[in-house]
Amino acid sequence: HDDAVREFAYGAESKIGTFSDALMAEAKKNDWTVISMKDDWKTIFAPENK
Structure with missing residues (x-):
């Protein structure tokens, strides 16, 4: 992946x-869709519920 910050x-x-x-x-x-965790994902982990 390409998002070492998150x-x-x-x-x-x-x-x-x-x-x-x-x-x-x-x-x-193979015509796969390649995504970027850094650029394409707003959230990687759901926020903790309190």
């Missing part, structure tokens, strides 16, 4: 949370 920032060597150039090529090849 969500855990995974390292470049992580097996999860990364989006490589190869994965982007696969997404384009």
Whole structure:
């Protein structure tokens, strides 16, 4: 994902949370919709209920 401010920032060597150039090529090849947590999501986690 691309929003380290609101969500855990995974390292470049992580097996999860990364989006490589190869994965982007696969997404384009398969006509997947790729979103940006940073730009497309207003809320990532629901606010806590008190």
